[in-house]
Amino acid sequence: MKKKIIVGNWKMNPETSARAREIFSTISRRAKKFKQLEVVICPPAVYLGLFKKSSAKTGKNFSLGVQDIFWERSGPYTGEISPAMALSLGASFTIVGHSERRARGETDLVVSKKALAAARAGLRAIVCVGERERDAGGAYFEFLKNQIKSSLAGARPRDLRRVLIAYEPLWAIGKSFKEAMKPADVYEMSLFIKKVLTDLFGKDAALAAPILYGGSVNFENAGLIVKEGEVEGLLVGRESLDPENFTKLLRTINGL
Numbered sequence: 338m339k340k341k342i343i344v345g346n347w348k349m350n351p352e353t354s355a356r357a358r359e360i361f362s363t364i365s366r367r368a369k370k371f372k373q374l375e376v377v378i379c380p381p382a383v384y385l386g387l388f389k390k391s392s393a394k395t396g397k398n399f400s401l402g403v404q405d406i407f408w409e410r411s412g413p414y415t416g417e418i419s420p421a422m423a424l425s426l427g428a429s430f431t432i433v434g435h436s437e438r439r440a441r442g443e444t445d446l447v448v449s450k451k452a453l454a455a456a457r458a459g460l461r462a463i464v465c466v467g468e469r470e471r472d473a474g475g476a477y478f479e480f481l482k483n484q485i486k487s488s489l490a491g492a493r494p495r496d497l498r499r500v501l502i503a504y505e506p507l508w509a510i511g512k513s514f515k516e517a518m519k520p521a522d523v524y525e526m527s528l529f530i531k532k533v534l535t536d537l538f539g540k541d542a543a544l545a546a547p548i549l550y551g552g553s554v555n556f557e558n559a560g561l562i563v564k565e566g567e568v569e570g571l572l573v574g575r576e577s578l579d580p581e582n583f584t585k586l587l588r589t590i591n592g593l
């Protein structure tokens with residue numbers, strides 16, 4: 338059985354490097370024990386250097402990631418971070434196209450450039466997709482299909498080996514934990530995404546790309562979402578900043 342991938346997206350938190358160290362050291366220490374998991378922490382990139390050494394020692398089931406990446410190798414791109422820079426600070430994953438970035442103007446085209454540059458440079462790209470809202474007529478299926486297609490524009494089947502799809506319906510992000518998507522609906526969407534990937538890239542490539550769910554996941558709802566939703570992992574926001582609850586979440590998924 339493949340390891341479940343649990344990604345913690347810290348977003349623009351915590352406010353100090355001292356607090357970042359505290360959260361990181363607790364989580365990384367505990368994550369070692371959960372051998373059925375691949376745990377990925379995505380702190381703000383400015384904190385990566387603090388964690389490089391200890392994450393290298395933590396072992397194979399623990400990795401670092403960045404929350405965004407740029408597609409050029411170097412040059413006059415103020416504020417941007419290249420895949421090579423992220424790799425050199427110990428990151429092996431990057432999130433791309435998070436809805437909070439899309440809301441501030443990031444287009445599918447930009448997302449596709451970032452995803453391809455990251456994957457081809459050796460990072461694993463967690464490409465975020467998800468509908469803004471649901472309509473009774475089911476137009477969100479078409480929306481999602483188009484969003485996946487254009488967020489992976491230019492990708493070849495072999496690029497999918499370094500791509501993960503994080504399905505995060507916007508209406509379920511940052512809500513109360515009771516408002517996370519129902520496991521049966523997660524299952525429906527994960528099947529749909531696999532079908533879209535199969536149509537675009539073929540069966541083998543589609544099978545190689547793990548599907549994660551994100552949106553108001555906590556230690557209480559995580560187990561059912563993974564088990565009944567049949568996703569290969571989770572993208573966790575707030576709960577990944579609470580070491581106690583995040584440990585409970587990891588323990589639950591590790592025990593499935």
Ligand code: PGA
Binds near residue numbers: 574
């Ligand atoms: P949340 O965030 O878990 O706090 O809802 C998820 C995300 O935005 O990736």
